[in-house]
Amino acid sequence: MNFFEYQDRARRNSGLLVGLFALAVVLLIGITTLLSAAMVAWSRGQAFSPTNIDGLLGWDTVAAIALAIAAVIALGSLYKLRQMAAGGRAVAESLGGRKINVAQHSAAEKRALNVVEEMAIASGTPVPDVYLLEDDAINAFAAGYRPTDAVIGLTRGCIETLNREELQGVVAHEFSHIFNGDMRLNIRIVGLLNGILIIGLLGHWLLRGSYFGSRGNRSRMAFLGIGAGLIAIGYTGTFFGNLIKSAVSRQREYLADASAVQFTRTNTGIAGALKKIGGYSGGSQLASNRAAEFSHMYFASGLKRSFANIFSTHPPLEDRIGRLDPHWNGQFSRVDQGAGIAASPEQDAQVAGMAPTAGGPASYETIADAVDNRIGHPDERQADYGRQLLAAVPPALQQAAHDPFAARALVYRLLFCEDPDQRQQQRQLLQRNAHPAVFREMQRLEPQLASLPANARLPLIDLCVPALKSLVPQQYQVFKRNLIKLLRSDNRVELWEWALYRVLMHALEGRPDRQRLSDKRGAQRDANAFLLAAIAHTGHHQYLDAKRAYEVGLKSLRQAFPRQQQAATPLPAASDITLQRLDKALAIAESATPLSKPALLKAMAATMAHDGKIEAREIELLRAIADSLDCPMPPVPGNDRRSEIESQWTDQPHGQSAHSSL
Template identity: 45%
Template sequence: MDFFRSQEVARRKTGRLIVLFVAAVMVIIVLAYVVVAGVLIAAGAYHGNGRSTDWTDLSDPLLLVAIGAGTLLLVGGGSFFKLIQLRNGGGAAVAEGVGGRLVNTSTTDFVERRLLNVVEEMAIASGTPVPPVYLLDEESGINAFAAGFSPAEAVVGVTRGGAERLSRDELQGVIAHEFSHILNGDMRLNIRLIGILHGILVIGLLGQILLRAGVYGGGGSRRSSRNKGSATAVILGIGAGLAVVGFAGTFFGNWIKAAVSRQREFLADASAVQFTRNPSGIAGALKKIGGFVGHARIANPNAAQASHMFFGRALTTGLSAIFSTHPPVEDRIRRIDPSWDGRFVESRPVRHGDAAEKIDLSRSATAGHPPGRGVEMVLGAAAVESLVRRIGNPAPVHVEYAKELLAAIPPALASAAREPFGSQAVVVGLLTSDDAEVRAAQGACLLRLGEPGVREEWERLLPTVRSLEGRLRLPVLEAAIPALGAMSPTQYERFRALVVEFCRADKRLDLFEWCLQRIVLGGLDLKFGRAPRRAVHYYALARLGPECEQLLSVLARVGTRSPEDARRAFASAADVLGAELSFLPADQCELRRLDEAVGRLARTAPRLKRELVRACETCIAADRRITAEEAELLRAVVVVLGCPMPPVLPGEVIEADPRTA
């Protein structure tokens, strides 16, 4: 899968969605006009320009304009309101709307812990923030979904049936499918689809309101009963007509969802197989859906709005079954497993005692995957690879490496990272200075800004944090993000101030501190409303020369041994962009300026981000190796750019994409 092309395709599909939406609204306006004019004619209340009442007399421009304006206002207002509601609530609003419960990151329940472990592994392997996980406790069907406007705001939801009835490999296949939707832009399109189509459904809701008003309208005096009866008949007629129009709106809504979503499910299935290199996992999940009496059905009444977001067909009755957003499960299985014999699999709840499902509840990764094994076997074949091609394209080796990293985290840190106070202590622990005087100042910051529980955890965990391997710093940070995201807005403001003060304690900002702020605070600022979503603003790099110079100059100076080597690396990267760029002197390579530069570069179109990542890749590939500092800086940069990059493997040799030569 080409990540950057997928982003462009998703943007084009949004345009297609708007075109279909406008077409549907035009048809609804015509239907609403026919209904209202017809009811008024039938009631004898409409006489067009003095002409006699006639069923063929439906041509009144003023009435058409009035109904058209009213319909546009109603539909547009409904869509706008829903989009604002979703924008404020994000993926969590969708998950809670269909009955999801946020899974506590410190849970020791077997089913929940296994689910969290799989999601955590997939996130670290794909280079995305670890998303909150919701469990749909009341849903026995086997299903899952991902929702959110961006990877930084994504949530993953799984039904109770899916969490209990799928094996670990099958669950991994389903979660990989959902991560494909996160990575290729489908998730943002899907959540916009909910908001846009909500406006169409408002017409039907108005019809139902008018019907109730007509039926339950009050009495009055006898003198007015005749007039009131006539008005009631009009209200009932218009209400019934708009209810029919609402049915047509539902028809169009399901048709649009099917037109936009159906083919993307095949692509997500294929991406999941590529991600895990285990076709039997996702195929097994689909076979269990086919063989289970509840299939993938979602009983929650709000499921109709989000039916296109689920892994399997959530609705099996009405128009949603006719205009399904998902291909038949048989077709999906045969694309993955051409030799399938047509038999479905009967499922049963997975128990903790099952040999293949045993997990260590004190760890973030499953047992049965010894550190290093599996990764070392395939490193030779995957040693030389383009970083650009792996953006949005994690491989099985990255999943295995993610398991290794998570299993290597000391148990005390792994447990603390899942707790509200512990996760904060882990982050500030990684920022704690080796200098005794600076460390004392940081401790004073904790007394002033931190909650008492955070200071206690900081003191307890500090020896373990300071002895942590360098390669584990980013995985620990990423594992802590879900618990940090569960803070209240007030708690987050205090935590954020604490992080900033810890970084300022030594009067300087080093590279790791900048990277940590971008990786941890960047996504949380978005979640807590401190930072706006970055819309595309630049479609050419011509106006961003100084920003490109700043980024590439800093990157060239990190990990190289001499100014000459840095200059050569910069020149190679500048050639990729095809621009006349100047290599900045060391005193101008400030992290403050880098922060501003990367922030502006994050507002470029996907095709430009591809070139930027290629330039960064060429810069660090100058010596065909990547240092820990380069890896952390590159990770922070691509996080800000919104480009999910799988982890760089230990000792990996990096070569620039040959297309940049």
């Protein structure tokens, strides 16, 4: 199963989860109805029989009870989901986390951030916010709705007790949850469980009211009965809800463990981390008062084991270790906090000394394999190449990417044109409009940015994202306006500059403007064709050459969607490729179903590869567009193989159709 199939399954699982909780709500309504009928029978001095509910309550009352229970649960769930609207940041701050992307206070924090950045660059995702929980337990979590608002949370015990290899295994496990669509499901579970819990809280409120309120015996007994009943109903619902949560969570942990092994190419890292949890005095149990609320999000169980483990959200450590290390002797590793720092300097030095590899051309087959098998599932080759790309970014630029002022300067310079005259105009534009300190920082960093390899520019953008998220609204609006002015300064669209801009906006603002979507028939087809046209014109200045590349991409799409792509759409003129139309096309393409996106990405690769190879700059362009489509494509090491893509898709005649509607 690849990334797109996992995303499609995650959508279906969300529906299944809602269905299971709806079933739990129906059971609660039934229990509440029976309890209410029993109380009415008791108040009348009658014998209670479930078959006489109509005579005791009437169907109007039963309907009112059902509506009231459903409304309470819905309001409680919506309230909690509203609290969680900020995504992973809301979860991390609820647990007392502190963001360390822009302020690392110790060597352990710097090492942890470096490991997360390596994993993000290797997998093709924006660097997530990293939060530190001041807890001695060894644990971690990933939370958020989408990769763009995801956070990685790490405990103090985790970053100080685990060595670098073990920390990599834990972080890779959490990235797997990001790729597999688990995070959104986890937050929805929190919201739905909160709605059910509200019923029990209402019961507690009524019990307290009956104690301090009216002294009339019969009235008091009624309040006591209703309160006790609501508590029983609430706990019954919570019981079923926790059963569902546990069942949903356990199997996903095995999958994340296996993905971490694939990513880090070794089982010793994640297995070693689990062994240390078993032998560590602090274990994995978190001290936060809200730990139970997010128990299904952690790397290892954050709570003490419950009765018969029926509510355990994680498989036993022994089972997880046994799957990762079949030859394990059953002994946990005894370790003290801080042991991981002393064990890691040699590993850190090896990573810091890794020589970067220059990116070269790649074949279509390499890119197609990356789309089908490596998006969301990077292997050791992508992990090594990602580390090399990070090493290709000079330390001064890496340090600048962690500072909100300097990060803006880096992004401004990365959007400069190649033409010297246009570049000078852009400098003057920024001198007039940007913050003076930001402009001075850009001038200071410009020599190193000018020599930055093309394949390291997108990783540098990803490194800047957490710092840019720290900008206050006024600073961010000035920053965004200046980016748009830079794009429009030369009165033409440079696709690479636009792609970098869209990567930033996707990471900082999330989904494209939904108003750009179109319900017109064929809008998806036209959007795909327009993106192919933009790529064709970018690689070719002659219309006939661009037309040839464009038709190769269309042929690829027609083979993937024989019903949708019935005929070729004529190539728009280069002057028709505007920022507004590009944004609209990308918004429409992003809204497509997960299973339809790989065909578009491979058609783009076919357009680029019509001359037999895809250059490093084109690879980064494809990765930038893939990122905006919510398809985190890992960096692809270049090779010298020649592609046969042109012969595959140029041996058949092309059809004709009406002009694009974009």
